[in-house]
Amino acid sequence: MSTLFAYAIPAAQLLPAELPLYGCPVPAGFPSPADDHQQDPAFDLKSHLFRNPASTFLARVTGDSMTGAEIHPGDLIAVDRALVPRDGHIVVAVLDGEHTLKRLRIRGMRVSLEAANDLYPTLELLSGAQLEVWGVVTHVVHALEGRPAAQSLNEWRLRAR
Amino acid sequence: MAPNVYALVDCNNFYVSCERVFRPELVGVPVVVLSNNDGCLISRSDEAKALGLRMGEPYFKARPFLEQHRVRVFSSNYPLYGDLSRRVNLVLGQFSPEVEPYSIDESFVRLAAPVQHRPDYQALALAIRAAVLQQVGIPVCVGVAPTKTLAKLANRRARHVSGGVLILDSPESQAMALAATAVRDVWGIGRRQAPKLLAADIGTAAELAAATEGWVRRNLGGVVGVRLWRELRGEPCLSWHPRPEADDEAEGRRHSVTYTRSFGQPQRGQPVLCEAVATFAARAAEKLRRHELAAHLVTVLLGTDRFAATTEGATRTAVIYLPQATQDTSTLLAAARRGLAQLYQPGAAYVRAGVLLSGLEPPGQPQLDLFTPIEPARLQEQQQLMRTLDSLNHRFGRDAVRYAATGTRAAAWAGRNGFRSPAYTTSWEELWQVK
Structure with missing residues (x-):
């Protein structure tokens, strides 16, 4: 049962907010041997995954323009502002006062933002225009069983009970 | 050097x-x-x-x-502001093991001077500015000087300098900045002191710095005034803890109450730290009530020895948000203890701790909301209790009556805030969304 438990804790620690920690309900009445160790500060998914905790922000994806890159609506992404965007990076860019998720293409002087979905055209940047990149996407949290990766806290609590 | x-x-x-x-x-x-x-x-x-x-x-x-x-x-x-403030301090930790948050939007960074050559503080300050802007997205101004009081003065002037950075590392640059700063704008000079100084023909910071020590001792609050005067003359006073309200008064607002102290010797045990943080929180709460304010944010900071700094720096901070602004000691104590629990690492030797209350507002506005967890009657009781506590301590000496550090749960109610943006970084429900 301790492997299940390993998934239950980090989800609560992904955000700096105070989220209550619930131990995994033990189905057959055995006390979980992991319970004594759940507060180990080294066991923190956030610090394990994110090289730059100060500049890494989580966002929920609402659009479907990057499904070809396995980023689906409802997924969580981690965006790092400290990384220098390069050709091929998936980035959050600022376009017309909005944030948009696209793949950055830099070919010589030509800069474009490419969707990973045929329904969306590639956006070529006019020469001389300044592209503002908010941050570089470093991780995607996506659940395999077909539901959105991260349910809301309330949903999570209900499941944990 | x-x-x-x-x-x-x-x-x-x-x-x-x-x-x-x-x-x-x-x-x-x-x-x-x-x-x-x-x-x-x-x-x-x-x-x-x-x-x-x-x-x-x-x-x-x-x-x-x-x-x-x-x-x-x-x-x-x-x-949101609390989380971004925490991140700004994390970035500052990349430049120095000693970062001391002074209010929600201001921090002192102690820069260790390299021994071998004259450091380029201008380049360093610009690098700090660029790093905070890139990593958190917040524009900052940086003032650099040999004392905190001069750094504060440099920062004030940096706002009007292109590049947002001002270095006062030479006697000439310090003299120029002091001459151009009105004495009422000096950190630690209260509203009541400024007219007194003006009457004595002291209108600028330079004129105050040129006064004699005896005069300052007699006319500027004794030892405290002398410390300020020394700091202004470029001699750092480590025991200098100006009242944050002093400069906020000058700016027409008050935005934080702090209580930070160094320990006599390094502390490792959680119970001791807990007591220390609780004591600081109780003191800060007293200050808060003295100024008739209530706080939304409780920042707890813990500092290890700067030579034992980890990659995250020697000072770590946790910020706790209280949905309802409070000046109630027990609520603030509980928040401070939760902040401490987030920070505390077994085995680490802590030399400093502090509690910073910010997001300040006038207290006790009756909340006519359906979901108010604290009924007006209960709030009144709380306020009555705090008044009694304060007057007892005033009469019988500090800590005559104090808390055994027990907590109440924070309210889950959010104040009237029709135009609030989502808590982009601290709530699953309100997480930042990207198309």
Whole structure:
């Protein structure tokens, strides 16, 4: 049962907010041997995954323009502002006062933002225009069983009970 | 070679800048942030300042003007501001193991001077500024000087310098800055002291620095005044803890109450730290009540020895958000203890701790909301209890009556905040969304 438990804790620690920690309900009445160790500060998914905790922000994806890159609506992404965007990076860019998720293409002087979905055209940047990149996407949290990766806290609590 | 050099890093229009991180369309347009319950203006963008909007202006009065000029209006979003403040301090930790948050949007950074050559503080300050802007998205000004008081003064002037950075590392540059600073704008000079100084023909910081020590001792509050005077002359006073309210008065607002102290010897045990933090929180709460304010944010800081610094720096901070602003000691104690629990690492030797209360507002506005967890009657009881506590301690000496550090649960209710932006970084429900 301790492997299940390993998934239950980090989800609560992904955000700096105070989220209550619930131990995994033990189905057959055995006390979980992991319970004594759940507060180990080294066991923190956030610090394990994110090289730059100060500049890494989580966002929920609402659009479907990057499904070809396995980023689906409802997924969580981690965006790092400290990384220098390069050709091929998936980035959050600022376009017309909005944030948009696209793949950055830099070919010589030509800069474009490419969707990973045929329904969306590639956006070529006019020469001389300044592209503002908010941050570089470093991780995607996506659940395999077909539901959105991260349910809301309330949903999570209900499941944990 | 100066053994100590301090940088004061101050976030520009902090609350507005926080809103802009997640709303790029707000860049370049006038934006204001309102105090809780949408009472008055507490943060203005440069564009809003240019329109003549004043700090503290009541919202209901300014409303027609705001609408006419299409000013974007936001309710205060303390979970967001608290988290970004924590991140700014993390970035500052990349430059020095010693970062001391002074208020929600200001921190002192002690820069260790390299021994071998004269360090380029201008380049360092610009690097700090660029790093905070890139990593968190917040523009800052940086003032660098050999004492905290001079760093504060440098920062004030840095706001009007291109590049947002001002270095006062030579006697000449310090003399120039002191001569150009009115004495009422000096950190630690209260509203009541400024007229007294003016009457004695002391109008600028330079004139105060040129006064004799005896005069300062007699006329500027004894030892405390002498410390200020020394700091102004470039001699750092480590025991210098100016009242944060002093400079906030000068700026027409008060935005934090701090209580930070170094321990006599390194502390490792959680119970001891818990007691220390509880004591600091109780003291800060007293200060808060003395100034008739309530706090939304409780920042707890723990510092290890700077030579034992980890990659995250020697000072770590946790920020706890209280949905309802409070001046109640027990509520603040509970929050401080939760902050400590987030920070505490077994085995680490801590040499400093502190509690910082910010997101300040007048207390006890009756909450006529359906979901108010604290009924007005209960709130009144709380206030009565605090008044009794304070008057007992006033009569019988400090700590005559004190808390056994027991906590109450924080309220889950959010104040009236019709225009609040989502808690982009601290709530699953309100997480930043990207298309």
